[in-house]
Amino acid sequence: MRARGRIVAVLAHLVGGALILAGSVLVWATVVPADAPSVELDGTTVAPALAPVALTLGALGLALTIASPIVARVLAILGVAVVGIGATHLAQRVATLGDTIADAASAATGVTTLDAASTTTAAPALAVVGLVLALASAVWAFVTAPHWQRRQAQQRFERAESGLAWDALDDGEDPTASGRADERGTHDR
Template sequence: MRARGRVLAVLAHLLGGAAILSGSVLTWATVMPPDAGAIELDGTTVAPALAPVALTIGALGLALTLARPLVARVLAIVGVAMVGVGGTHLAQRLAGLDGTIADAASAATGVTTLDATATTTAAPALAVVGLVLALAAAIWTFATAGAWQRRQAVQRFERAESGLAWDALDDGEDPTATRGPEAEDR
């Protein structure tokens, strides 16, 4: 459970961030003005804050690979805050999607009053799924971080006396000097 909890948290953060990013770069709406060609509006035009939120959540997931339990819990709180920022921004943009589409289409064509039909896609739903997954990942991280396996410090053991010339040098002795009767036999 220990290793799987961390792996699950990291993967869920990365998948949530990827879903949000995918939802933020795909086409959200296609506007068809009567006298112009079709205009596609992607998520970066309609909801520009989603891409930074997605990248931040992905970075949090990568940071969890090295985080200790306390730091992982702090990162989980930051993840919940980022989901809140992304969710609030997305809700505001979806509530006024018709106005946002009209404004973006007007800016693209240069016409201030634009009477056009618009077709929306499911890209915002993909961003919502990513936000829900990122929220679940942050909650999972906060709940299970205490049980994650901690990295153990590597212990180094020193040998007492090996008789090697290098050990003699470490002890401040000259390994070429004669030491007694056995050195004279050589």
């Protein structure tokens, strides 16, 4: 449970961020004016804040890989805040999607009052799924962080004595002093 808690939180943050990013770059709607070429509206045009939200959630997920339990809880709270910002932005943009489509059609044809046929895609739903997954991941990280194991690099290990001259040098001793000088003297004779 301990190692899996961190892994689940990190992967869910990364996958949620990837889904949001995919939803922010895919085509949301296609407008087909009568006497003009069709216009595709992607997520960066309709909801420009989703890409930074996605990248921030991915960075938070990567930060969870090295975070202590206390820092992980702080990152989880930041994750919830970022998801809230993204959800608010997405809801506002989806609510005004009809106006955005009409503005794009008017800009494509130069006519200010224009009714054009349009089709929408499921890209906003992909961003919603990513936001829900990121929110669940942040809550999971907050709940399970106290049970995460400390990183292996924080543990101390003692080395075994090998009896070599290098070990004596590491300990600050002169390996040629004392008993070793006597042994050398007997070998020279």
